[in-house]
Amino acid sequence: MQLPEIRPDRFKRLFLNNKFVLFLLTLLLIGLNIFVLNKIPFVFKPFIVLVKTVLLPLILTGVVYYLLNPIVDLLERRNMKRIYSIISLYILILAVITLLILAVIPVIHTQIMELVHNFPAYSEQVQLNFESWIGNDIFNQIQQTTGFNPSDWTQTITQRLSSFVSLAGASIGSFIGFITETLLAIAVVPFILFYLLKEGKRLPDYILSFLPNSFRNQTFEVMSEMNHQISTYIRGQIIVSFCIGFLLYIGYLIIGLKYSLILAIIAAFTSVVPYLGPAIAITPALIVAAVTSPVMLLKMIVIWTIVQLIEGKFISPQIMGKTLKIHPITIIFVILTAGNLFGLVGIILAVPGYAVLKVIASHLFDWFKRRSGLYRTFE
Structure with a gap:
C-alpha cells in the first residue's frame, strides 16, 4: 500500500x-x-x-x-519648572524623614523591643486567659481534637527566633553583606529617581526607537496599559495601607490598647499584601488585647471590624476602583504561588506582576486571533 x-x-x-x-x-x-x-x-x-x-x-x-x-x-x-518642583519635593521629603528620625523612630524602637521581649509571656498569658474563660475541660478537649497547643507554638516561635539569631551570628559576614547591599540600594534610589522624574517621559519613545515601525503603535498601547495598571495599583495600595494604619492607630488610642503605634504600623505594612495582609496583621493585636482583658479584646475586634468596613466600602472603591479587574480568589492564589516561588519579594510583587502578565497575554492573544484566522466572525 x-x-x-x-x-x-x-x-x-x-x-x-x-x-x-x-x-x-x-x-x-x-x-x-x-x-x-x-x-x-x-x-x-x-x-x-x-x-x-x-x-x-x-x-x-x-x-x-x-x-x-x-x-x-x-x-x-x-x-x-519641573527641575524646581523635583528639588522642592526632595527638600520636603528630607524634612519629613528628619522629623521621623528625631520624633517617631525612638518611640517605635522602644515599643518594638518591649513587644518582642514580652511576646512569649503574652502568648502564655493568652493561653491562661482562654482556659479561665472557657474552662479547662473544654480547652483540653479543643486541644485534643485540633492538636493545637499554644505552649508548643510559643516554644516553636522562640526556637525559630533563637536559631535565626544564631544563624545571623554564625554568618555575620553574609548578614553584613546583605545590610550593605540594601543600604547601597536605598542610597542609589534618590539619584535614579531624580533623572527618572526629570526625563521619564522620554523613556517610552527611547524604547520604541529600537522596534520596527510596524510594532510601535501596538507596543506603545501595551506599555501605556501596563503603566496604568502598575501606577494605579502601587499608588492605590499604599494610600489604602496608610489609611488603614492611621484609622487603626486612632482606634487603638481611643480604646487605650498598648503598643498602639507599632501595631498600627504593622497593620499598615502588611496591608500592602491584599486579603492576606490584614489576617496577618491582626494576630499581634489580638494577643496584646487578650492579655490585657476580655473587654479590651472585644473593643479591639470592634475597632478592627469598623476599620475593615470603612476600607472595604469607602476607601478602596474610591482609590483602587475596578482597574485591575482581578477576582479575589485569583489574587489569593497568585500571592500564595509567588510566595512559594520567590519568598517575600514574590508576595509583594505578585499582584502587579500578574497584572502586567495579564496585559501582555491579552494583547498576544488578540494578535494571535487576528493573524491565525481561526476566530473569524460570520455575519
Missing part, C-alpha cells in the same frame, strides 16, 4: 507560509538555545549578577516614582 504523497505546494502552504507555525518554531528554537546555554555557567552568570544588583534599586525607585510623579506633574501644570 503506497502512502499518499504530500505535494511541495501543500507543505509550503501548511507550514512555511503559516505565520503561527513559524512563530511556534521560533519560540522552540529560542527555548532550545536558552536551555543549551544555561548549561554553560559563564554565559548567563554575568547577566544574573547584573539583574540581582539592579533589581532592588529599580523596584524601590519605581515605587517611589509612581508616588511622586503625579505631584511633579501637578506642580509643572501650575507653571513651576
Whole structure:
C-alpha cells in the first residue's frame, strides 16, 4: 500500500507560509538555545549578577516614582519648572524623614523591643486567659481534637527566633553583606529617581526607537496599559495601607490598647499584601488585647471590624476602583504561588506582576486571533 504523497505546494502552504507555525518554531528554537546555554555557567552568570544588583534599586525607585510623579506633574501644570518642583519635593521629603528620625523612630524602637521581649509571656498569658474563660475541660478537649497547643507554638516561635539569631551570628559576614547591599540600594534610589522624574517621559519613545515601525503603535498601547495598571495599583495600595494604619492607630488610642503605634504600623505594612495582609496583621493585636482583658479584646475586634468596613466600602472603591479587574480568589492564589516561588519579594510583587502578565497575554492573544484566522466572525 503506497502512502499518499504530500505535494511541495501543500507543505509550503501548511507550514512555511503559516505565520503561527513559524512563530511556534521560533519560540522552540529560542527555548532550545536558552536551555543549551544555561548549561554553560559563564554565559548567563554575568547577566544574573547584573539583574540581582539592579533589581532592588529599580523596584524601590519605581515605587517611589509612581508616588511622586503625579505631584511633579501637578506642580509643572501650575507653571513651576519641573527641575524646581523635583528639588522642592526632595527638600520636603528630607524634612519629613528628619522629623521621623528625631520624633517617631525612638518611640517605635522602644515599643518594638518591649513587644518582642514580652511576646512569649503574652502568648502564655493568652493561653491562661482562654482556659479561665472557657474552662479547662473544654480547652483540653479543643486541644485534643485540633492538636493545637499554644505552649508548643510559643516554644516553636522562640526556637525559630533563637536559631535565626544564631544563624545571623554564625554568618555575620553574609548578614553584613546583605545590610550593605540594601543600604547601597536605598542610597542609589534618590539619584535614579531624580533623572527618572526629570526625563521619564522620554523613556517610552527611547524604547520604541529600537522596534520596527510596524510594532510601535501596538507596543506603545501595551506599555501605556501596563503603566496604568502598575501606577494605579502601587499608588492605590499604599494610600489604602496608610489609611488603614492611621484609622487603626486612632482606634487603638481611643480604646487605650498598648503598643498602639507599632501595631498600627504593622497593620499598615502588611496591608500592602491584599486579603492576606490584614489576617496577618491582626494576630499581634489580638494577643496584646487578650492579655490585657476580655473587654479590651472585644473593643479591639470592634475597632478592627469598623476599620475593615470603612476600607472595604469607602476607601478602596474610591482609590483602587475596578482597574485591575482581578477576582479575589485569583489574587489569593497568585500571592500564595509567588510566595512559594520567590519568598517575600514574590508576595509583594505578585499582584502587579500578574497584572502586567495579564496585559501582555491579552494583547498576544488578540494578535494571535487576528493573524491565525481561526476566530473569524460570520455575519
